[in-house]
Amino acid sequence: MHAIMTTDPFPKQHAVTVESHGKRWSVGGIAKGSGMIEPRMATMLGFLTTDVKISPAVLGRALRRVADETFNAITVDGECSTNDCVFVLASGKSGVEIARDDDPAFLEAMRAVAGHLSREIVRGGEGATKLVTVHVTGAASHGDAWLAARTIANSPLVKTAIHGGDPNWGRLIAAAGRSGARFVLDHASVRIGTVALFVNGVPFDERADDAATVLQGKEMTVAVDLGTGGAHEATMWTCDFSAEYVKINAEYRT
Amino acid sequence: MHAIMTTDPFPKQHAVTVESHGKRWSVGGIAKGSGMIEPRMATMLGFLTTDVKISPAVLGRALRRVADETFNAITVDGECSTNDCVFVLASGKSGVEIARDDDPAFLEAMRAVAGHLSREIVRGGEGATKLVTVHVTGAASHGDAWLAARTIANSPLVKTAIHGGDPNWGRLIAAAGRSGARFVLDHASVRIGTVALFVNGVPFDERADDAATVLQGKEMTVAVDLGTGGAHEATMWTCDFSAEYVKINAEYRT
Numbered sequence: 001m002h003a004i005m006t007t008d009p010f011p012k013q014h015a016v017t018v019e020s021h022g023k024r025w026s027v028g029g030i031a032k033g034s035g036m037i038e039p040r041m042a043t044m045l046g047f048l049t050t051d052v053k054i055s056p057a058v059l060g061r062a063l064r065r066v067a068d069e070t071f072n073a074i075t076v077d078g079e080c081s082t083n084d085c086v087f088v089l090a091s092g093k094s095g096v097e098i099a100r101d102d103d104p105a106f107l108e109a110m111r112a113v114a115g116h117l118s119r120e121i122v123r124g125g126e127g128a129t130k131l132v133t134v135h136v137t138g139a140a141s142h143g144d145a146w147l148a149a150r151t152i153a154n155s156p157l158v159k160t161a162i163h164g165g166d167p168n169w170g171r172l173i174a175a176a177g178r179s180g181a182r183f184v185l186d187h188a189s190v191r192i193g194t195v196a197l198f199v200n201g202v203p204f205d206e207r208a209d210d211a212a213t214v215l216q217g218k219e220m221t222v223a224v225d226l227g228t229g230g231a232h233e234a235t236m237w238t239c240d241f242s243a244e245y246v247k248i249n250a251e252y253r254t
Numbered sequence: 255m256h257a258i259m260t261t262d263p264f265p266k267q268h269a270v271t272v273e274s275h276g277k278r279w280s281v282g283g284i285a286k287g288s289g290m291i292e293p294r295m296a297t298m299l300g301f302l303t304t305d306v307k308i309s310p311a312v313l314g315r316a317l318r319r320v321a322d323e324t325f326n327a328i329t330v331d332g333e334c335s336t337n338d339c340v341f342v343l344a345s346g347k348s349g350v351e352i353a354r355d356d357d358p359a360f361l362e363a364m365r366a367v368a369g370h371l372s373r374e375i376v377r378g379g380e381g382a383t384k385l386v387t388v389h390v391t392g393a394a395s396h397g398d399a400w401l402a403a404r405t406i407a408n409s410p411l412v413k414t415a416i417h418g419g420d421p422n423w424g425r426l427i428a429a430a431g432r433s434g435a436r437f438v439l440d441h442a443s444v445r446i447g448t449v450a451l452f453v454n455g456v457p458f459d460e461r462a463d464d465a466a467t468v469l470q471g472k473e474m475t476v477a478v479d480l481g482t483g484g485a486h487e488a489t490m491w492t493c494d495f496s497a498e499y500v501k502i503n504a505e506y507r508t
Contacts, residue, residue, distance in 0.1 A: 077410045077411065078409075078410065079409065079410060079411050079428070079429075079432075155332075155333065156331045156332065156333065156410075156499075156503065157331065157333050157503055160499075160500050160503035160504045161503065161504070163500065163504045164503070164504030164505055166504075174333070175333075178333075241500060241504075242500060242504075243497035243500040243501060243504075245410075245414075245500075246414050246417065246495060246496060246497045246499070246500060247497060249410065249411055249414035249415065249418070250414040250415070250417045250418030250420075250495075250496075250497075251418055
């Protein structure tokens with residue numbers, strides 16, 4: 001891994017080494033991405049490797065679990081391409097055997113590598129200047145949590161507000177509200193970083209300056225609780241939306 | 255109507271007068287819009303008036319039919335607001351009685367007014383420089399036709415390509431293909447204006463210059479046939495996506 005030459009300002013490579021069963025084993029990976037990135041992978045190539053001993057069927061199922069929370073949980077522009085894929089190769093050389101696709105240590109290592117690569121893809125997205133973690137809680141169902149997270153993560157108004165450094169809880173609430181997910185305004189909340197801007201339906205606009213400071217950074221979390229009291233949640237990664245994105249894609253010619 | 259003073263560069267007012275049953279009657283309307291415009295009406299106010307004699311229930315149903323093909327068929331940025339509405343008022347003064355919500359002449363007059371207002375809203379959308387009619391044909395179902403049209407009309411890559419004057423059939427095909435609507439590439443086609451750029455799965459790149467000329471205009475149609483052989487179709491109106499949109503929404507403060 002260390003010999004890879006790259007001119008990518010966001011080099012998408014990562015590896016973790018784990019000790020278990022008295023042995024050391026690793027998961028590594030490289031990826032390629034840029035624009036046209038949507039949760040369904042888009043113009044993206046990912047290659048993961050590991051030296052655990054694992055059957056192709058179990059490895060495939062483990063990859064699917066991990067991809068749903070990583071490569072399928074990122075968006076740059078809500079677009080999706082046709083030449084996207086993630087491969088995983090296992091050599092078995094460590095001698096550590098993984099028998100189940102829900103093996104916690106293996107999933108954790110895979111998730112660490114795939115998650116890192118996914119976030120680097122977003123950080124290097126077309127025109128992106130910020131990496132934004134969108135965290136939705138309080139959803140009535142798994143589907144609702146992802147629907148709200150995806151709607152927020154792809155909302156042009158949310159993404160331009162973050163680009164402009166505007167702690168605009170209204171746009172976050174509006175995106176969650178229009179997503180189609182069950183939403184209870186009187187119990188809904190919005191946080192930017194650790195700043196609770198909107199709690200149980202009540203705005204705290206006196207905290208706007210603190211939230212604006214959070215948005216000055218290169219990396220931040222925006223959290224929306226849908227207020228249904230449900231325990232479902234979802235985490236996605238997106239970037240801000242800049243005039244540079246329009247420039248790149250308006251000037252690009254096939 | 256003619257006395258309305260406006261500083262709006264896209265004055266959203268329109269009226270039609272019809273002769274039927276030996277009498278004259280009219281439908282008129284005014285609207286307000288800008289950004290945050292999605293098919294579910296968004297930050298938009300519409301007011302229609304007519305002098306036909308019609309019951310509130312029939313008028314309400316007729317308005318719903320018309321709104322689905324007009325106010326609900328436009329998008330500027332895929333966003334949706336909460337303070338959107340369309341009113342219709344009927345005075346009955348013409349003496350012309352409309353008994354059914356599918357009265358062809360009445361629907362046509364309503365559609366003409368509502369359609370005109372809807373297109374003016376898009377033309378005056380934030381950062382918009384072009385009015386784009388998205389026409390989807392060959393869909394396997396009504397839902398598929400609208401799903402594909404909506405996906406194309408909200409695609410950042412389609413909207414930036416049109417802004418840049420790039421006759422990029424690939425982005426149109428990709429948006430239709432990822433929409434979730436049934437799609438048969440080998441029979442799919444793309445037209446920009448009257449220029450058939452892609453026919454039954456085969457690109458005609460030698461026609462790209464002609465298509466680019468169409469995109470130089472202020473108003474154009476992009477048509478995608480999904481290739482399923484189905485008879486369902488949908489028409490939506492959208493605008494191009496400019497750096498100005500980002501500027502307006504990144505600098506805007508609540």
